[in-house]
Amino acid sequence: MNRLSVTERLALNKYELDDGHPHIIVNNEVCEAECKIRACLFVCPANVYSQQNGKIVADWAGCLECGTCTVACPPEALHWEYPRGGFGILYRYG
Numbered sequence: 001m002n003r004l005s006v007t008e009r010l011a012l013n014k015y016e017l018d019d020g021h022p023h024i025i026v027n028n029e030v031c032e033a034e035c036k037i038r039a040c041l042f043v044c045p046a047n048v049y050s051q052q053n054g055k056i057v058a059d060w061a062g063c064l065e066c067g068t069c070t071v072a073c074p075p076e077a078l079h080w081e082y083p084r085g086g087f088g089i090l091y092r093y094g
């Protein structure tokens with residue numbers, strides 16, 4: 001029996017997008033003032049965060065809802081909440 005790679009397992013998942021209601025909002029003023037490490041760019045297993053023109057951008061649609069970024073960031077830099085009921089990731093195991 002073949003074991004699936006992490007990437008293959010993640011590809012099985014399904015996302016119900018809540019258009020217009022991001023569950024992650026980055027406060028770039030706090031990032032620029034307080035954060036030199038930019039841990040979000042390294043700790044997120046789904047690569048949700050990127051740096052564009054010096055600003056941190058969260059592509060929240062691909063979030064795995066693991067909560068890692070909420071530990072890595074100062075709380076005032078990140079507004080994070082679970083997606084509304086019925087939205088977000090649906091894990092499927094193959």
Ligand code: SF4
Pocket residue numbers: 026030031035036037038039040041056072073074077078
């Ligand atoms: S989102 Fe968090 S980890 Fe990323 S730059 Fe801002 S404060 Fe730092």
Ligand code: SF4
Pocket residue numbers: 024043044045046047048062063064065066067068069070
């Ligand atoms: S909760 Fe997990 S998957 Fe979602 S943005 Fe944070 S680190 Fe990435």
